[in-house]
Amino acid sequence: MIKKPYIKRSHERCIEMGVDFERIYSTKILKSDQLQRKLEENRELIVIATPIMEQLYDFVKGSGFFAILTDGEGCILNLIGDQDVLEVAYKLEMIPGAYMDEEHIGTNAMGTALAEGVPVQVSEEEHFITAYHRWTCSGAPIRNNHGKIIGTLDLTGYSHLVHSHTLGMVVAAVNAIEEMFKNNEVNRKLVVAKRSIETIVDSIKAGIFTVGPKGYIKTINKTASEMLGYPQEEIIGMKINNILEGWAGIEKTVAQNITYLEEESFVNTPKGKIHCTLSCYPIIDKLGETQGIVCIIKEIKKMRRLANRMIGKQAVYTFDNIVGRSNHFVNIVNYAKSIADSPSTVLIMGESGTGKEVFAQSIHNYSSRKDEAFVALNCGALPRNLIESELFGYDEGAFTGAKRGGHFGKFELADGGTLFLDEIGEMPLDMQTRLLRVLEEGTLYRIGGTKEIEVDVRIIAATNKDLKREVELGNFRKDLYYRLNVLPLKLLPLRERKDDIPLLIDYFMIAKALKLGKTPCSLSKEMINKMVDYHWPGNVRELENKIEHIINTNNCYIWNTGESNSYEEKEKITIVEDKLEEVERRHIERVVKKYKGIITITAEALGIGRNTLYRKIKKYNIECSEREQ
Known part of the structure; x- marks a missing residue:
C-alpha cells in the first residue's frame, strides 16, 4: 500500500501520462552535440555542484551508492559513485543526457522532486517502473537565488540500503550548493560594481x-x-x-x-x-x-x-515639427523614434525635399545625445579637395594655407553627438575608404597629424540616390553601403501621402505667417483640391515654398495639374484674407478638441508652453475642460 502522498500523486500522474511500468530506459536521451549544448548551458551548476557531490559520495563510498546531478528538466548532467553500481546504472541507460523526469521514466526521486518541488525519497515498489524497484533514491530540488528550480541532486543505491538519513545528507548538500550560488552572485555583483565604478570614473x-x-x-x-x-x-x-x-x-x-x-x-x-x-x-x-x-x-x-563646439551646432527640429497623419507616414515616424536612441548608423533615403535633414535632427533630439552637438556636412556641396579636411580636420602646417593651430574636422566637432552626412552618394571613393575606417575603428588622424584621435559619433547619412545601384555601378563602396545601411529609413514622396497635404498647408500657413510677420490666408476648397492633385516634384520643400510665396504676395497661381503638369496654364485664385488672431484661435481650438482638452499634450502639439496655452485659451474664450495628464 502506498502511504506517502507524493508517491500516490506521482503514480497518478504517471498513469495519466501513459508511462509504461515495464519500461527500462528513459524515452529521452540526448547524444553528442545536443548533450554538449546541454552541459554547456548548465556549466555553472556543474562546476558548483561537482565538488559537493564528491564530498557527499565520500560519506557513502564503497557502500553501493552513486550521486546524480540533473538540470531543471531532469536531464542527467553528472554521475559519481562506486564502479560496480555505476555499471548497473549504465545498463539501464542512467547516463548523462538521460531525462529522469516522470514523463520519461516514471516515479523516481529526481523526477518527483522536480514535480513536487520538495525533497523526496523513493524506494523499491514506490518507483513506477519495475526496473527501478531495485533502487532507493533520495533527491532534492536545487533552486537559484530567485527561487527557480534549476536542477536536482540525488543519491541512489540498492533498495536494502534505504535510510531516512540519506535524504537529510542530500538536502544538506543541496543547501551547500545553493549557498555557493548566493556567494557567486554576491561576488559577481561586487566585481560588476567595482568595474562599473572604475568604468564610470574612467569614462x-x-x-x-x-x-x-x-x-x-x-x-x-x-x-x-x-x-x-x-x-x-x-x-x-x-x-x-x-x-x-x-x-x-x-x-x-x-x-x-x-x-x-x-x-x-x-x-x-x-x-x-x-x-x-x-x-x-x-x-x-x-x-x-x-x-x-x-x-x-x-x-x-x-x-x-x-x-x-556647442555654439551653433545644435539640431532645431524635433518630431513635433514633422506633420502628417496618413498611416504609412505615421508608421515611418514611429519607426524613426524607435531607432533614435540606438548608436547604430541610420541611412535616410528619399527624394529631394522629403525632409531628410528634418528627420535626422528629430532623431538626434529624440536620443540621449540630444544635449550634444549635431553637425551637418553636405557631401555634394563641397569641392573634392575640401571634403577630407572638413571631415577629418588638419594639423598646423599640414598644407599651404592651413590655419595656425590647425582645424577641427566635423568628426571632432560632433564628438559625443551626431554627424549628419547629407548626399552621401556624392562622396568620392577615396573619402569613402577613410570614412569606413573611422566608422569601424572609432578613431581618426587629422591631415598632416600623427596623433590618433578617438571620436564617439553617431552617424546619420542621407541620399536621394539608389545606393545599391551605385554600388553595382562601382560608384559607391559595397562595404561602406552595408556599414551605413544598418538602420534604413525610407521617406515617402509627397505624391504618395496626399492625405497629408491639407494638414501641411495649414501648418505652413500659420508657421510662415508667424515667422514673416504676415497675415495668413484662407485658401478656397477648389485651390486646396488642385494642390492635392498636383504631383509636387519638389515634395514638402516645394509645398513649403509655395505657401511662403502665397503669404508674401497675397495671391498665387495654380498651374494645370493634368498629365503635362505644365506651368504655362495658370489660374489666379482669390485669397481670402483673415486676421492672424482669428487663424490662431481656430487652430488652437482644433488642437484642443483633438486632444480632448488635455493641456500638457495640447501644448506639446502646438509647440508652446502650458502657461502660454492657458493665456491663449482665456484670450480667445475657447471652451476647454482643462484636463491634466
Whole structure:
C-alpha cells in the first residue's frame, strides 16, 4: 500500500501520462552535440555542484551508492559513485543526457522532486517502473537565488540500503550548493560594481583622483592620468604637492570641511604646466575626521574648446515639427523614434525635399545625445579637395594655407553627438575608404597629424540616390553601403501621402505667417483640391515654398495639374484674407478638441508652453475642460 502522498500523486500522474511500468530506459536521451549544448548551458551548476557531490559520495563510498546531478528538466548532467553500481546504472541507460523526469521514466526521486518541488525519497515498489524497484533514491530540488528550480541532486543505491538519513545528507548538500550560488552572485555583483565604478570614473572626461591624509595620490582615473602625463601605475603613490601648485593652502581649506570649487590652478606635467580648474571634496569618516580628498581637474583650454563646439551646432527640429497623419507616414515616424536612441548608423533615403535633414535632427533630439552637438556636412556641396579636411580636420602646417593651430574636422566637432552626412552618394571613393575606417575603428588622424584621435559619433547619412545601384555601378563602396545601411529609413514622396497635404498647408500657413510677420490666408476648397492633385516634384520643400510665396504676395497661381503638369496654364485664385488672431484661435481650438482638452499634450502639439496655452485659451474664450495628464 502506498502511504506517502507524493508517491500516490506521482503514480497518478504517471498513469495519466501513459508511462509504461515495464519500461527500462528513459524515452529521452540526448547524444553528442545536443548533450554538449546541454552541459554547456548548465556549466555553472556543474562546476558548483561537482565538488559537493564528491564530498557527499565520500560519506557513502564503497557502500553501493552513486550521486546524480540533473538540470531543471531532469536531464542527467553528472554521475559519481562506486564502479560496480555505476555499471548497473549504465545498463539501464542512467547516463548523462538521460531525462529522469516522470514523463520519461516514471516515479523516481529526481523526477518527483522536480514535480513536487520538495525533497523526496523513493524506494523499491514506490518507483513506477519495475526496473527501478531495485533502487532507493533520495533527491532534492536545487533552486537559484530567485527561487527557480534549476536542477536536482540525488543519491541512489540498492533498495536494502534505504535510510531516512540519506535524504537529510542530500538536502544538506543541496543547501551547500545553493549557498555557493548566493556567494557567486554576491561576488559577481561586487566585481560588476567595482568595474562599473572604475568604468564610470574612467569614462568621465574630467580628471579625477584621490589624495590620502599624508598627501599621496591613492587612486586616479584615466583622464587625469593622461592629463598629468604619467601612467596610472606610476602616478599612484606620488606626492600631490609636487604636481599641483598651492596644495598646502588647498589642503588647509578642505581640512575645515570646506569644499574647494572650480578654482583656477596649475598642474605640473612632464610636458609643462597645464592651466585648469580644480574642485576638491573632503572624504569624512564617521568621527568627522578628514581621511582624504577627492580632486577633480578640468583643462580650461578643453573646456573652451567644448563651448566653441556647442555654439551653433545644435539640431532645431524635433518630431513635433514633422506633420502628417496618413498611416504609412505615421508608421515611418514611429519607426524613426524607435531607432533614435540606438548608436547604430541610420541611412535616410528619399527624394529631394522629403525632409531628410528634418528627420535626422528629430532623431538626434529624440536620443540621449540630444544635449550634444549635431553637425551637418553636405557631401555634394563641397569641392573634392575640401571634403577630407572638413571631415577629418588638419594639423598646423599640414598644407599651404592651413590655419595656425590647425582645424577641427566635423568628426571632432560632433564628438559625443551626431554627424549628419547629407548626399552621401556624392562622396568620392577615396573619402569613402577613410570614412569606413573611422566608422569601424572609432578613431581618426587629422591631415598632416600623427596623433590618433578617438571620436564617439553617431552617424546619420542621407541620399536621394539608389545606393545599391551605385554600388553595382562601382560608384559607391559595397562595404561602406552595408556599414551605413544598418538602420534604413525610407521617406515617402509627397505624391504618395496626399492625405497629408491639407494638414501641411495649414501648418505652413500659420508657421510662415508667424515667422514673416504676415497675415495668413484662407485658401478656397477648389485651390486646396488642385494642390492635392498636383504631383509636387519638389515634395514638402516645394509645398513649403509655395505657401511662403502665397503669404508674401497675397495671391498665387495654380498651374494645370493634368498629365503635362505644365506651368504655362495658370489660374489666379482669390485669397481670402483673415486676421492672424482669428487663424490662431481656430487652430488652437482644433488642437484642443483633438486632444480632448488635455493641456500638457495640447501644448506639446502646438509647440508652446502650458502657461502660454492657458493665456491663449482665456484670450480667445475657447471652451476647454482643462484636463491634466
